[in-house]
Amino acid sequence: MKNAHLLSADDLSKQDALELLATAKELAAITDGPNKKLPTLRGKTVVNLFFEDSTRTRISFETAAKRLSADVINFSAKGSSVSKGESLKDTAQTLQAMGADAVVIRHGSSGAAKRLADSKWIQATVINAGDGTHEHPTQALLDAFTIKQHLRSKDSDLSGVKVLIVGDILHSRVARSNVILLTKLGAKVVLVAPPTLLPVGVENWPVDISYDLDKEIPKCDVVMMLRIQQERMANSFFPTEREYSRRYGLNSYRLSKLSKSSIVMHPGPMNRGLEISADSADDIKSVIIDQVRNGVAVRMAVLYQLLGGAPIGAAND
Amino acid sequence: MIKIRNVNLVDGSIVNVEIDQGLVKAISKSTGKDNLDGIDGAGKILMPGLVDLHTHLREPGREDSETVLTGSESAVAGGFTAISAMANTNPVADTAGVVEQIYRLGKNAGICDVNPIGAVTKGLKGEQLSEIGAMAESIANVRIFSDDGNCVADPLIMRRALEYVKTYNGIIAQHAQEPRLTVNAQMNEGVISAKIGLAGWPAVAEEAIIARDILLTDHVQSRLHICHVTTAGGVELVRWAKQRGIQVTAEVTPHHLLLTDDLVENYDPIYKVNPPLRTEKDVMALRQGLAEGVIDIVATDHAPHSAEHKDCEWQSAAFGMVGLETALSVVIKTMIETKLMTWAELSDRMSIRPAQIAGYKNQGQKIVEGSAANLVLVDPNSHWTVDRHNLKSKSKNTPFDKMELPGVISEIIYNGNLVVQNGKQTSLGLGHND
Numbered sequence A: 001m002k003n004a005h006l007l008s009a010d011d012l013s014k015q016d017a018l019e020l021l022a023t024a025k026e027l028a029a030i031t032d033g034p035n036k037k038l039p040t041l042r043g044k045t046v047v048n049l050f051f052e053d054s055t056r057t058r059i060s061f062e063t064a065a066k067r068l069s070a071d072v073i074n075f076s077a078k079g080s081s082v083s084k085g086e087s088l089k090d091t092a093q094t095l096q097a098m099g100a101d102a103v104v105i106r107h108g109s110s111g112a113a114k115r116l117a118d119s120k121w122i123q124a125t126v127i128n129a130g131d132g133t134h135e136h137p138t139q140a141l142l143d144a145f146t147i148k149q150h151l152r153s154k155d156s157d158l159s160g161v162k163v164l165i166v167g168d169i170l171h172s173r174v175a176r177s178n179v180i181l182l183t184k185l186g187a188k189v190v191l192v193a194p195p196t197l198l199p200v201g202v203e204n205w206p207v208d209i210s211y212d213l214d215k216e217i218p219k220c221d222v223v224m225m226l227r228i229q230q231e232r233m234a235n236s237f238f239p240t241e242r243e244y245s246r247r248y249g250l251n252s253y254r255l256s257k258l259s260k261s262s263i264v265m266h267p268g269p270m271n272r273g274l275e276i277s278a279d280s281a282d283d284i285k286s287v288i289i290d291q292v293r294n295g296v297a298v299r300m301a302v303l304y305q306l307l308g309g310a311p312i313g314a315a316n317d
Numbered sequence B: 001m002i003k004i005r006n007v008n009l010v011d012g013s014i015v016n017v018e019i020d021q022g023l024v025k026a027i028s029k030s031t032g033k034d035n036l037d038g039i040d041g042a043g044k045i046l047m048p049g050l051v052d053l054h055t056h057l058r059e060p061g062r063e064d065s066e067t068v069l070t071g072s073e074s075a076v077a078g079g080f081t082a083i084s085a086m087a088n089t090n091p092v093a094d095t096a097g098v099v100e101q102i103y104r105l106g107k108n109a110g111i112c113d114v115n116p117i118g119a120v121t122k123g124l125k126g127e128q129l130s131e132i133g134a135m136a137e138s139i140a141n142v143r144i145f146s147d148d149g150n151c152v153a154d155p156l157i158m159r160r161a162l163e164y165v166k167t168y169n170g171i172i173a174q175h176a177q178e179p180r181l182t183v184n185a186q187m188n189e190g191v192i193s194a195k196i197g198l199a200g201w202p203a204v205a206e207e208a209i210i211a212r213d214i215l216l217t218d219h220v221q222s223r224l225h226i227c228h229v230t231t232a233g234g235v236e237l238v239r240w241a242k243q244r245g246i247q248v249t250a251e252v253t254p255h256h257l258l259l260t261d262d263l264v265e266n267y268d269p270i271y272k273v274n275p276p277l278r279t280e281k282d283v284m285a286l287r288q289g290l291a292e293g294v295i296d297i298v299a300t301d302h303a304p305h306s307a308e309h310k311d312c313e314w315q316s317a318a319f320g321m322v323g324l325e326t327a328l329s330v331v332i333k334t335m336i337e338t339k340l341m342t343w344a345e346l347s348d349r350m351s352i353r354p355a356q357i358a359g360y361k362n363q364g365q366k367i368v369e370g371s372a373a374n375l376v377l378v379d380p381n382s383h384w385t386v387d388r389h390n391l392k393s394k395s396k397n398t399p400f401d402k403m404e405l406p407g408v409i410s411e412i413i414y415n416g417n418l419v420v421q422n423g424k425q426t427s428l429g430l431g432h433n434d
Helices: A014-031 A055-067 A083-096 A112-118 A135-149 A173-184 A213-219 A240-246 A252-257 A288-306 B068-077 B096-109 B134-136 B155-168 B191-196 B203-220 B233-242 B254-258 B261-266 B278-291 B327-336 B341-357
Strands: A043-051 A071-076 A100-108 A127-129 A161-165 A188-192 A207-209 A221-224 A263-266 B002-009 B014-020 B023-029 B047-049 B080-085 B112-116 B172-173 B225-226 B247-250 B375-385 B404-414 B416-423
Touching: A014 A100, A014 A135, A014 A173, A014 A288, A014 B080, A043 A055, A043 B203, A055 A071, A055 A100, A055 A127, A055 A288, A055 B375, A083 A100, A083 A112, A112 A127, A127 A288, A127 B155, A135 A173, A135 A221, A135 A288, A135 B047, A173 A188, A188 A213, A207 A213, A221 B341, A263 B404, B047 B341, B068 B080, B068 B096, B068 B191, B068 B404, B068 B416, B080 B404, B096 B112, B096 B134, B134 B155, B155 B172, B155 B203, B172 B203, B191 B261, B203 B225, B203 B233, B233 B247, B233 B278, B247 B278, B254 B278, B254 B327, B278 B327, B327 B341, B327 B375, B327 B404
Parallel strands: A043 A071, A043 A100, A100 A127, A161 A188, A161 A221, A188 A207, A221 A263, B002 B047, B080 B112, B172 B225, B225 B247
Antiparallel strands: B002 B014, B014 B023, B047 B375, B375 B404, B404 B416
């Protein structure tokens, strides 16, 4: 991988992505063993710069960095008193002065990671851990990893896998990154949502669009449910929570219509009872916990490749 | 007395011009090689000074971004002899007191006309009319009223405003943006916004207001000016209104004639502007509209912002671009070099017509004996490279940095005096001669 940063799933060629997934698989095998820690990033400093709360993503990156023996600084910039714009620049310069090698950034503004990488504020490697309603590339990598693990473990890519992404596509960084990465890996993606939750311009995406979940459910290999934010209802994206749940929620009836080998995914955190029923989330088809586990391995692979660590398997002293 | 020899007028004639006591005193035919004293105009074009109907000067309130003086200097550097100060200052220009202050600051600067625009509603809040009569009758003699930056969204307030300004032969300049369709909007809604995940500012939010206000203007028989039209649909609506004889005029900015929304892909807030950059199709429609005269004029929407308002992530950045110093060159590039317009038409869209719309008496006059000597001399065949650090404006937020553009201004004559000579500002006015 030749990139200095990981800002978008589009930064990765198909080859890059497959290499990352292979590295993640190796790393997962090692860290499943008794000694979970590798020395590869010893002496490197990874900063988790989180302008939005996201405990899950932060601890996933933190665990990944620590398993590679990097020093980890968690910087929660939420509630900073300076104006928002000042704060990104000033914070970046502060981290630069402190010698950060990589900055994992979560920010509410689309493009914040790109801005950080393009600006001359900081020289560190920038990893996008979710920017506004734009992208979340490591989520897409862990989703691809999980799909491959369950459905295509013997194959080179995800050719022929049909993935439904269901819910708030308009505001979803997970959906954008997944559309780019999964289609690049050969999967066929169908976006299922009410028209209000699909962006104008979606017609240019390499996907199929459907408004009807029931029609799509029997024909897919993966159903990926997206979180519905409570505030969407107040803005009339759909009439009521219950109507949304009835039309676009995954419940035991729809679960029963899935083919035998299909899997259920969710990037979390879930609204149980809204976009996904409790029994669906806990069903044997659900690989949601695998997604969390794989997140660590995939983020280790990203850190490892971007920070140019020593070869895997080097003396574990 | 100022003399210019062997100079081209926009009608193609070559003349020698004498200027005295604020007027064009004499014009005589030139062979093109007449051996006279004065300024050599050979190869250059002499036009009436440019007139801008949409300028943000930031004073009072944000003097760190621009003052009336620095804005005037920026205007003069761009070939303007008259500018119009938008009302969204702090305090808002919604009383006779504030517009007279701006007017006086313009007189003190003394290098171009500074005509204040009054707010339509108190505090630009869209709720209650401001004291339009007091502003019209003040020494600032305000005729254009605008809440620019905000849309007069309430249809009843808009109707009342259109009716009320008829007393003074005023005009309402509308910033057409339906607020409910543009909550948190960041850029043009379309293919690019879908891809990069920025909240969309749909064309229909502009067009819906243009359509409504055209109908209101027809109903109350008043005058409407549409600020910064950006969409192909907006051009169509104005064309339709004009065909029906409705008194509507419209402007386009230089940046909307050249730049498109794909520039936003790198999230550099230098391209963040309201209304937003649109698509290639819109740009082409705007150029066509301007060439036909459906869009009457070019206006800069010069919007200075200090560095910290652009040196940040996209969503936190301010909307706006500076434009006075690049306007003429961008119009030459987009309209003359493409052969869509002649120089006579450019002079109409950037000087004559804006002065007519606003009623600026000594501006935008065809160059004849006895006309007011507010003039710009430009070399159409020379090029220059924009360097943001060299802008006269206090703010450096130009999207044209490092771009090579056609048209170099060598002289500006304001009220019969040289305020720019050999491309350099002279010591006139309260001059900052450096």
